[in-house]
Amino acid sequence: MTTAMNSQDGMKKQNGGSVAAEDLVDLKCVFERPQSLSDKPFHYCPGCSHGTYHRLIAEMIDEFGFMDRTVGICPVGCAVFAYEYFETDMIEASHGRAPAVATGVKRALPDRFVFTYQGDGDLASIGMGEIIHAAARGERITVFFVNNGIFGMTGGQMAPTSLIGQKTTTSVDGRDARATGHPIRVCELLSNLEGVAYMARVALTSPKNINTCRKYMRKAIRAQTEDVGLGLVEVLSPCPVQWGMSPGDALHHIEEDVVKEFPPGEFVDKLADPVKA
Amino acid sequence: MPAKMQLTKGNEALAMGAIAGGCDCFFGYPITPQNEVPEVLSYEMPKRGRVFVQAESEVASINMVYGAAAAGKRAMTSSSSPGVSLMMEGLSYIACAELPCLIVNVMRGGPGLGSITPSQGDYFQACKGGGHGDYHSVVLAPWNVQEMYEFPALAFELADRYRCPAMLLADGVLGAMMEPAEISDDAPPPNVPEKPWATNGRNGRAHKNVVNSLVIDPYGLRDHNLKLQAKYKAMECETRWDTRDVDDAEILVVAYGISARLALSGCKLARKKGIKAGLLRPITLFPFPSKQIAECARNKKRILVVELSAGQMVEDVRLAVNGDVPVDFYGEMGGVIPSPAEVCEKIVEAAQ
Amino acid sequence: MLEETILAGFGGQGVLMMGKLLAQAAMEEGTSATWLPSYGPEMRGGTANCIVVLSDDEIGSPVSEQYDTVVAMNQPSLEKFESKVRPGGTLLINKSIVPIKTSRNDVDAYYIEANDIAENECGTNRSANVVMLGALQCIRQKLKPESIEKAIAYAFEAKGQKVIDANLKAFAAGMNAIDAKATAAP
Numbered sequence: 001m002t003t004a005m006n007s008q009d010g011m012k013k014q015n016g017g018s019v020a021a022e023d024l025v026d027l028k029c030v031f032e033r034p035q036s037l038s039d040k041p042f043h044y045c046p047g048c049s050h051g052t053y054h055r056l057i058a059e060m061i062d063e064f065g066f067m068d069r070t071v072g073i074c075p076v077g078c079a080v081f082a083y084e085y086f087e088t089d090m091i092e093a094s095h096g097r098a099p100a101v102a103t104g105v106k107r108a109l110p111d112r113f114v115f116t117y118q119g120d121g122d123l124a125s126i127g128m129g130e131i132i133h134a135a136a137r138g139e140r141i142t143v144f145f146v147n148n149g150i151f152g153m154t155g156g157q158m159a160p161t162s163l164i165g166q167k168t169t170t171s172v173d174g175r176d177a178r179a180t181g182h183p184i185r186v187c188e189l190l191s192n193l194e195g196v197a198y199m200a201r202v203a204l205t206s207p208k209n210i211n212t213c214r215k216y217m218r219k220a221i222r223a224q225t226e227d228v229g230l231g232l233v234e235v236l237s238p239c240p241v242q243w244g245m246s247p248g249d250a251l252h253h254i255e256e257d258v259v260k261e262f263p264p265g266e267f268v269d270k271l272a273d274p275v276k277a
Numbered sequence: 278m279p280a281k282m283q284l285t286k287g288n289e290a291l292a293m294g295a296i297a298g299g300c301d302c303f304f305g306y307p308i309t310p311q312n313e314v315p316e317v318l319s320y321e322m323p324k325r326g327r328v329f330v331q332a333e334s335e336v337a338s339i340n341m342v343y344g345a346a347a348a349g350k351r352a353m354t355s356s357s358s359p360g361v362s363l364m365m366e367g368l369s370y371i372a373c374a375e376l377p378c379l380i381v382n383v384m385r386g387g388p389g390l391g392s393i394t395p396s397q398g399d400y401f402q403a404c405k406g407g408g409h410g411d412y413h414s415v416v417l418a419p420w421n422v423q424e425m426y427e428f429p430a431l432a433f434e435l436a437d438r439y440r441c442p443a444m445l446l447a448d449g450v451l452g453a454m455m456e457p458a459e460i461s462d463d464a465p466p467p468n469v470p471e472k473p474w475a476t477n478g479r480n481g482r483a484h485k486n487v488v489n490s491l492v493i494d495p496y497g498l499r500d501h502n503l504k505l506q507a508k509y510k511a512m513e514c515e516t517r518w519d520t521r522d523v524d525d526a527e528i529l530v531v532a533y534g535i536s537a538r539l540a541l542s543g544c545k546l547a548r549k550k551g552i553k554a555g556l557l558r559p560i561t562l563f564p565f566p567s568k569q570i571a572e573c574a575r576n577k578k579r580i581l582v583v584e585l586s587a588g589q590m591v592e593d594v595r596l597a598v599n600g601d602v603p604v605d606f607y608g609e610m611g612g613v614i615p616s617p618a619e620v621c622e623k624i625v626e627a628a629q
Numbered sequence: 630m631l632e633e634t635i636l637a638g639f640g641g642q643g644v645l646m647m648g649k650l651l652a653q654a655a656m657e658e659g660t661s662a663t664w665l666p667s668y669g670p671e672m673r674g675g676t677a678n679c680i681v682v683l684s685d686d687e688i689g690s691p692v693s694e695q696y697d698t699v700v701a702m703n704q705p706s707l708e709k710f711e712s713k714v715r716p717g718g719t720l721l722i723n724k725s726i727v728p729i730k731t732s733r734n735d736v737d738a739y740y741i742e743a744n745d746i747a748e749n750e751c752g753t754n755r756s757a758n759v760v761m762l763g764a765l766q767c768i769r770q771k772l773k774p775e776s777i778e779k780a781i782a783y784a785f786e787a788k789g790q791k792v793i794d795a796n797l798k799a800f801a802a803g804m805n806a807i808d809a810k811a812t813a814a815p
Contacts, residue, residue, distance in 0.1 A: 069478035071348065083487045089476035091347050092489040094370050097340035100332065104344020104352065105476070107328045108302050112348075112478045130340070133333035284653050284664070454691050455649065455664040457656040542689030616694035 034058035036067045040084045047240035047247025049204045050078060050146060054085050056210070057115070057144055060217050061088060064225070066113040071105050073098040073115070075122035078152040082117050096127020099134035102141040113224065115142040120161040121151045124184050128160075131190065138195025138229035142220045145186065145232055147201075147262065148239040156242035160184045163261055168242070183261055187234050191267040197229030198222070199268040203236040203259055205251045219271055228270050236262055280461035288313035288452040290426035290460060291355070291381060291445070296321055297464035298430030300379070301350035302328035304341035306360060309393040310449040311383035314355040321462075335360040339367030339380070346376040347488040349475030351433050353379035357449075358387050358399050361407075368442055369408030372505070373490035375474075377436035379429060380414070381445045383452040384585075386612035394612025395449030395535060400589035403446050404563045411502055413509050415443040416562040417517075418533040422456035424560075430467055435515055437470050439508055446562060448585065450535045450614065509564075517560035518569050522548070526555030528627050529574055529602075531594050532583040533559050535614075540583045543620025550621070552628045562590070567597035574602045579627045583620055584608045630660075630685045632771045633693045635710050637678035638702025638723070643758035646784065647700070648679035650762060653780035654772045655683045663691035676705055683771055698769060700761055702743070704729060711736075719768055721761060725754075739768060739807065746802050756799035763803020774804065 033039065037058035042051045061067050070088035074080060076095035083090035093101040098116035106114040123131050123145050134141065150168055151157040158168040158175055161183050165174040187201045200216040203209050213235060220231030236258050238250035245253060285293075292314045295303065303322055305315045315331065322329040328345070332338040338354045345352035356364065361382045371378060384399050386392035401407075403416045415435045417428045425447060432443035476486045492498040521541055523529060528547070532540040537558040544554040557573050559566045574580055580602050582591040591606045598604060607623040609615045634651070638644040648664045655662035666679045680696075682688050695715035701707035702723045714720050716735040725744030741764045743757040750760075759781065766774055778797055785792045 068480050071476050071478055073344070080491060083489060087485055089478055089486045090488075091344065091476050092374075092487070092491050093343070094340065094366055097336065097343075097367070100337040100340035101344035101347070103330065103332075103337075104302065104304065104341035104346075105348045106344075107330060107341075108345040108348040108350040108352070109477055129333055130337055133337065137330075282656060284649065284656055284662075450665060450691060453666055455652060456688075457652075457662060538688075539690045539692075541687070542693075545689060614692055616692065617690045618694040 034062045036061040036070070036087050038085050038087050042085065043081060044078065045241045047238055047250055048078070049235070049237040052204055052210065053144060053146060053235055053237070054082065056213060056217060057117070058086060059214070060221060061086075061113070064113070064221060069111065070113045070115070071109070072117065073102045073105070075116070075118040077119035077122045079117055079119060079146065080153065096122050096125070097130055098122065099127065099130040099139065099141065099143065103134055103137070103139050106139060106141050110140070113142075113221070114140075115144060117144045118146070119152070120145070120147045120149065120159045120186075124160045124186050128184075131186075132193070135190045135193045135196050135230050135232075138197070140224045140227060141230060142224045143230065143232040144217070145234040146237045147186070147234050148237040149183075149258065150239050150242045152239050152242050161186075161262075163257065185262060187232070187267045190232065195229050196232070196268045197270045198231040200232075200266040201234040201236065201262060201264045203254050203264055205236070205238075205254050216266070219269065222271055226271065234262075236264070280459045280464070282457045283460045284455050285422055285426070285458045285460055286313060286453065286455050287422045287425045287447065288383065289317050290422045290458050291429060291447070291452070292317035292321065293460050293462060294426035294429040295353055295379070296325065296327075297426070297461060297467075298433045299351050299467040299469055300327070300353050300429065300433070302330075302342075302345040302352040303354070304330045304332050304338040304345070304352070305354045305356065306332050306335050306338050308357045308360045310385055310395070310452050311355050311357050311381065313452070314381065314383070335363035336367065339364035339371070342378050342380075343367055343371055343374070343376060346371065346378040347374070347476045349472040349477045351377075351379075351469065353381065353429070355381035355383070357383045357385045358396070359390060361399065361402070365402070365408035367408075368414065369406075369410050369412060370490045371442045372408070372412035372414065373410065373501070374488050375440040376442070376488065377433070377440050379432045379436060379443050379445065381447065384446065384448040386610070392612040393449065395585060395614060396610065396612055397448060397534060397536060397585040398587070398589070398610065399446065400562065400584070400586060403444050404565070404593075412505060413441070413563050415439065415441060415512065415515070415564075416446055417443065418446050418560060418562050419451060420534055420537045420558060422451070422454065422458040425451060426458050426460055434467070439512055441508065446534065448535050449612070513564045515561060516564045516566045516569065518566040519558045519560055520573065521556040523555035523557060523573055526553045527578040528552060528554040528624050529577040529580045530554055530556050530583060530620075530624065531559070531570060531580055531590070532556065533562060533590060536583045536585055539615060539617055539620050542617030543583070543624055546617055546621035547624040547628075550625065552624060554624045559590070565593050565597070567593065570594055570597040571599070571601070574598045577602055580604045581623055581627045582606050583615075583623070585614065586610060630683065630771060632683040632698070632769065633696045634681045634698040634700065635678055635696050635713060636681065636700045636702075637676065637706035637710055638758075640677045642677075642702045643755070644677050644700070644702055645679050647758045647762050648681045650759070650777060650780045650784055651681045651683065651772070653783060654776035657776040657779050658772060660685060660772070661688045663688050665691045676703075678706065678710070698765065700765060701727065702758065702761065703727060707731065721765055721768070723757065723761065725757070737768075739764060741803070741806055743803070746806055747799055750802040751795045751799050753795075756796055759796045759799040760803035760806065763800040763805075764807050765803075766800070767804040767807035774800075
């Protein structure tokens with residue numbers, strides 16, 4: 001995706017300029033970089049799905065026609081540079097506080113589309129207070145939550161979402177529930193709050209699931225734009241580098257193990273009508 | 278209704294001053310002794326179509342301020358010492374991201390949970406950074422209810438001019454006391470400068486805006502720091518101070534906020550005893566009136582600094598006079614307020 | 630003129646209001662005034678007090694070491710604050726509910742049956758504070774009585790003319806109480 005480019009330029013390059021311009025007229029553009037995604041190459045590790053999720057967000061912003069009125073809030077964590085990757089106005093928040101920053105923006109400018117992008121350390125550990133209260137207040141914001149069960153940026157420490165038995169740099173013998181407690185299931189926890197209008201979890205592991213994710217994201221955005229409440233989509237995301245797995249194994253690990261702890265599906269849907277997807 | 282004299286509580290004056298100063302958004306968490314500020318604003322802000330949110334914590338409050346300020350609005354929070362401590366990380370981010378906003382600290386006794394009685398123990402925190410990194414806020418110190426009303430507007434104006442946080446440093450006495458003050462509840466909206474840097478949605482803008490305090494390249498961060506430092510230097514022209522009876526004084530008392538009120542009474546008592554004492558009151562604690570103090574101190578016998586602390590501003594006074602004039606200190610801590618007679622005693626001691 | 634006063638009593642006796650009326654009246658006259666309530670734990674303990682400073686000049690400190698006048702609406706207030714009256718100063722004591730005398734003999738002490746007077750004149754002891762204010766006015770005379778009457782009208786505006794009138798009556802009764810029978814000697 002990082003190499004996605006204007007299709008006509010791409011064709012010219014591929015064909016070395018040997019095809020006459022008039023022959024290209026009837027070619028259809030079938031894939032391009034969303035307008036809301038910048039051309040800055042992602043810094044993410046191979047096999048990581050932050051890039052995928054970024055692209056999906058940019059697609060959504062384009063689809064809704066929101067590029068001109070979006071303010072995105074980035075986290076601290078692997079996605080700390082996310083402001084470089086979107087063509088919308090962006091704010092870099094302090095660790096965990098994106099929902100509070102988003103509250104400030106949205107209350108100040110109620111007609112803008114405001115989203116936060118947060119990892120599990122950011123949202124489920126240090127920022128748990130902010131997300132709970134933003135959800136309880138029913139802030140009209142959309143939260144794109146990436147759960148990869150580990151602190152990636154800082155070198156693979158245990159996260160509140162790490163699985164029992166998971167080996168991390170701060171749980172070298174595997175996460176022990178007696179010493180470190182149990183994984184926090186964010187969707188299950190937040191879905192009790194009345195202010196939540198839409199909440200869903202999906203494993204970002206296959207084209208099919210990516211399409212499901214799009215469907216969920218659309219609803220999470222409509223939760224905001226239709227003034228219903230807070231919308232959140234949690235994606236189960238691989239971190240092959242810190243998990244010590246190949247990208248392929250990491251995806252299998254999600255589908256076989258992670259989903260047992262974090263079952264995918266829709267948890268809250270208070271939208272007036274079912275989405276046409 | 279035009280401005281008229283009203284017997285007004287300091288905290289209420291501050292709230293109305295915030296409205297007069299064009300505050301668009303208030304975010305705060307309850308803490309004594311500043312609770313009238315959010316109480317008044319919770320009613321007065323929505324009435325005017327402005328934003329009031331009672332946040333879940335001071336940490337959330339300051340980050341909401343960060344968001345609303347980034348969106349280009351005049352945003353503020355109000356708290357007291359322990360709550361302001363919680364905001365220090367956010368304040369550092371705000372300073373680095375160059376966002377204008379207002380933070381009110383109605384100081385109480387510390388350290389720790391301390392007391393809820395008045396204190397000035399947060400001078401270092403307010404003036405020397407408080408959060409991490411090399412940064413400053415403009416710091417204003419009102420000394421009466423009238424200034425509690427007027428300074429929010431001034432703070433917003435300076436914050437916008439320099440794209441920096443401004444702090445209003447008051448204390449439990451100023452917050453709780455009533456005085457006649459000229460207050461308007463429908464002041465004309467202030468002139469707010471354009472904020473082309475704001476992250477308020479592109480709305481046709483050719484480029485995106487980013488509000489950020491992350492500068493990962495060391496040289497880039499050095500340059501950003503140099504820019505900030507140049508800004509702090511440029512702020513010196515905003516220095517404000519006030520004096521009473523300093524021309525013929527042999528003892529110069531330097532105090533700010535409520536201490537300056539105590540010191541003023543102390544000076545008057547001292548003059549009754551034949552000791553010529555005068556008061557210099559820094560109004561901006563950052564930028565600090567170093568030059569003005571040095572100049573004023575030139576023909577003085579001694580300086581007495583009075584604070585409700587163990588001695589914080591006194592360090593800046595000593596730096597200002599650089600050994601030219603001996604500097605004494607008198608302070609009380611923990612919410613104890615010295616009486617004017619006690620201040621007078623210290624002036625008498627200094628004169629001997 | 631520099632007049633420093635402590636007004637103290639139980640919460641609910643309206644001592645903070647007494648102070649506000651003084652400060653409001655001072656403002657009416659263009660006199661500088663500060664009003665500082667006690668706040669914090671003691672506020673929640675059932676006692677309340679405030680300090681009022683009036684001056685022709687710019688007011689420095691809103692607190693002092695000694696006061697020209699202490700008004701004690703109950704016994705704990707008398708015990709707590711009688712030592713704060715400066716020698717030659719004034720002590721006003723609500724005789725209706727304070728059974729003891731002051732131990733000070735270097736101050737002018739006045740014993741006023743504020744609750745009883747309020748009860749008799751206004752049918753409720755809730756105006757005892759304003760009765761006391763009338764007595765204070767009569768003794769210290771730092772402000773014009775009309776200014777305090779104006780302040781009363783302003784402060785009770787929202788409660789209606791009846792309440793204003795009752796308080797004006799209480800104020801007058803307080804002033805008369807001093808003329809009639811209150812004596813400096815207990």
